[in-house]
Amino acid sequence: MSEALLRATGLSLAFGGVKAADGIDLDVMKGEFLAIIGPNGAGKTTFINMTTGYLKPNAGEITYDGRRITGMSPRAIVKLGIARSFQLPQLFLEHTVEQNVALAVASRHGIWSPLVPLLRPGYREEARDLLARFGLSAIADSRADALNEGARKLADIAMAVALKPRLLLMDEPTSGVAASEKMLIVETLVNVLRDAKVTAVFVEHDMDVVERFADRVAVWSQGRIAALGPPGQVLADPAVQREVIGIERHATPPGAPHA
Amino acid sequence: MKRYEPILGLLLAAALVAAAIAAPWLRFVLTIALAKGIAVLGILLLLRAGQVSFGHALYIGFGAYTVAFLAPRFNDGVLVLLAAAAGAGLLGLVVGLFVTRYRQIFFGMLNLAMCMVFYSLLEKLYHFTKGSDGIRVEIMPIAGQALDRVTYEWTVFGIALGLAFVLGFLLRMYLASPMGEALAGIKTRETRLEFMGVPARGILLSAYVISAIVGGLGGALIAMTSRHVTPLLSYWTASGELVFIAILGGAGGVLGPFLGAAAYELVRVYAAASFADAWQMILGTVLLLVILFAPGGLWGMAARVLGGRGR
Ligand SMILES: Nc1ncnc2c1ncn2[C@@H]1O[C@H](COP(=O)(O)OP(=O)(O)O)[C@@H](O)[C@H]1O
Ligand SMILES: [Mg+2]
Numbered sequence: 352m353s354e355a356l357l358r359a360t361g362l363s364l365a366f367g368g369v370k371a372a373d374g375i376d377l378d379v380m381k382g383e384f385l386a387i388i389g390p391n392g393a394g395k396t397t398f399i400n401m402t403t404g405y406l407k408p409n410a411g412e413i414t415y416d417g418r419r420i421t422g423m424s425p426r427a428i429v430k431l432g433i434a435r436s437f438q439l440p441q442l443f444l445e446h447t448v449e450q451n452v453a454l455a456v457a458s459r460h461g462i463w464s465p466l467v468p469l470l471r472p473g474y475r476e477e478a479r480d481l482l483a484r485f486g487l488s489a490i491a492d493s494r495a496d497a498l499n500e501g502a503r504k505l506a507d508i509a510m511a512v513a514l515k516p517r518l519l520l521m522d523e524p525t526s527g528v529a530a531s532e533k534m535l536i537v538e539t540l541v542n543v544l545r546d547a548k549v550t551a552v553f554v555e556h557d558m559d560v561v562e563r564f565a566d567r568v569a570v571w572s573q574g575r576i577a578a579l580g581p582p583g584q585v586l587a588d589p590a591v592q593r594e595v596i597g598i599e600r601h602a603t604p605p606g607a608p609h610a
Numbered sequence: 611m612k613r614y615e616p617i618l619g620l621l622l623a624a625a626l627v628a629a630a631i632a633a634p635w636l637r638f639v640l641t642i643a644l645a646k647g648i649a650v651l652g653i654l655l656l657l658r659a660g661q662v663s664f665g666h667a668l669y670i671g672f673g674a675y676t677v678a679f680l681a682p683r684f685n686d687g688v689l690v691l692l693a694a695a696a697g698a699g700l701l702g703l704v705v706g707l708f709v710t711r712y713r714q715i716f717f718g719m720l721n722l723a724m725c726m727v728f729y730s731l732l733e734k735l736y737h738f739t740k741g742s743d744g745i746r747v748e749i750m751p752i753a754g755q756a757l758d759r760v761t762y763e764w765t766v767f768g769i770a771l772g773l774a775f776v777l778g779f780l781l782r783m784y785l786a787s788p789m790g791e792a793l794a795g796i797k798t799r800e801t802r803l804e805f806m807g808v809p810a811r812g813i814l815l816s817a818y819v820i821s822a823i824v825g826g827l828g829g830a831l832i833a834m835t836s837r838h839v840t841p842l843l844s845y846w847t848a849s850g851e852l853v854f855i856a857i858l859g860g861a862g863g864v865l866g867p868f869l870g871a872a873a874y875e876l877v878r879v880y881a882a883a884s885f886a887d888a889w890q891m892i893l894g895t896v897l898l899l900v901i902l903f904a905p906g907g908l909w910g911m912a913a914r915v916l917g918g919r920g921r
Contacts, residue, residue: 430807441799443799467788514807
């Protein structure tokens, strides 16, 4: 846990007058689970978008495993072992859940095989196994556009996990998941990730989840990191409680489109 | 539904052969239908990605003129077919590198534009193409065998049927493969592909090249059958016709294009004979009815009868 897997230095990005990132410095240590909290519009998704190559920062740089990845395409960054899930699930809507995950499995082995079925034995089993671990076996054959919000979210994460990343960035993995199932799902997810020795960064609004599963918490505020440390310490900070957790309690669910 | 596809394919093939034996003049119509069905397989691929090309008569015309130009030189049906496929594939690669940057209406219209440019070249370069008079294609030996007219026509019919089978079979496998399913993924979530490390544009480009190859083969077969090529093969209405057939037949499976093409050609021939001035109206009405009441096309209707989803 002493070595940084991902290092952001001086990351800045403005949209018009809005500073979505304003000098972000952050080290994500190998093997850790880092939670990102903060009010809507603080720039949490923007950070993930920059790290995964979807957005290019105006200034600053990101290194992964000592290698500069700023400005690389999402495709190239995935190949290095960084995967992500989305605040608004991005599924192939006309495919089944199993096909969605199998496509992610296939993309790891090289997609350019035109004459062997996607649902060949190896891929199918891997997809089925993963869906079972996520508790999604019952809907494996459902079309993605027929799922409820929580199932869509989980399938979206399962696709990212199927890429077997070393670093997984999850944007609000538990939003939309029913409160009663939330803890169980996160626990399952955490077990999957720990087994695979995946380093994880996740944006989270539920402080119980953060407290229980995060090794460290980064508090985002107006494009900056306002506090960083172990959850026990950060969440106890009165300023954080007032500015983040207080707002969180009353915040409406985010509705703006997020890539 | 997928299970029935090979059997239905065989049944359809048997029906075509029976019809061609029963009525010799139908042999011509059905060879053309098979040729168009082959070309429409390419439209079906692009439809999987949610893209509609309004310009694929470009490849029909290219394949047909390849036959017209090369038949006297190569003097063999097999060789000119191979040349048409290879040439159309190359042209598809060049055009595809450009048009696959675009989606939706821009993709459709750029294909149309390319097709129109090709059409006017065929018209204007009279010295080379004989303009709107077109070029006659003589009966040519096939696989080294010199053939009389009837044997030649049967042979071309057989080649068209064989190619329809082989290509239908290959494309069916392709559509169920990671490459084909990723192609379908472009329709609903192209960016997700990139976040999985899959080059979406490369996937679309490869489908486009395949669509150009089958378009070229279809055009070559049309030239070998009608034995006369004119720029009208690449006129924009010919491109529309391919899309028409794709929708009529249904994009859910590889039999769709052949059902659509056979129905289209037969309706056209009978309607043109019976109601000389109204056949376009009849076809238009048929298309309207299909879109309104059977969006899965003829294949979708067949699938529903057999109890399945057609995809
Ligand atoms: N692609 C974009 N174009 C313009 N503004 C954007 C874009 N993405 C994010 N923003 C703006 O940047 C700020 C941070 O957004 P975001 O990173 O989505 O916040 P969070 O995920 O913390 O809710 C917001 O004000 C948002 O409106
Ligand atoms: Mg967000």
